Amino acid sequence: MSLSHYDPLANLRLFEDAFSRMLTEPQTNRPWAPAVDIYETENELVLKADLPDVELKDIDVRVENQTLTIAGERKFEQQESGKGYHRIERNYGTFVRSFSVPNTFDTEHIAADFKNGVLSVTLPKKEAAKPRQVKVEVKA
Secondary structure, three states, X not given: OOOOOOOOOHHHHHHHHHHHHHHHOOOOOOOOOOOEXXXXXXXXXXXXXXXXXXXXXXXXXXXXXXXXXXXXXXXXXXXXXXXOOOOOOOOOEEEEEEEEOOOOEOHHHOEEEEEOOEEEEEEEEOHHHOOOOOOOOOOO
């Protein structure tokens, strides 16, 4: 009968190596999703997406069948100076985010603005969906 050494942490170390490699290698092949805030005002629905280092020409905004889709790509640019990266944690590559738009918003009059790495998409409310004030008369 032979005795063998059992290391219960061996599988954990293998996972740790794969995880650290995943964090330090360029992430050009992994999908990513930019952070998005969506809020509603009295007159519109506003979506703001963080897209730092994404060029305007690489952003696509569209609405089809009450679904708002933003898509684009953040490209990884290797430095030619020969200096190597110590850590690469930001995601690169293509992204797609889709959101359902309620029927109360006018998708025909969508507007988009891109400033300081933030994409703002605005959808106005339809007139029928806007709040309105009704005067109530009280009879004595």
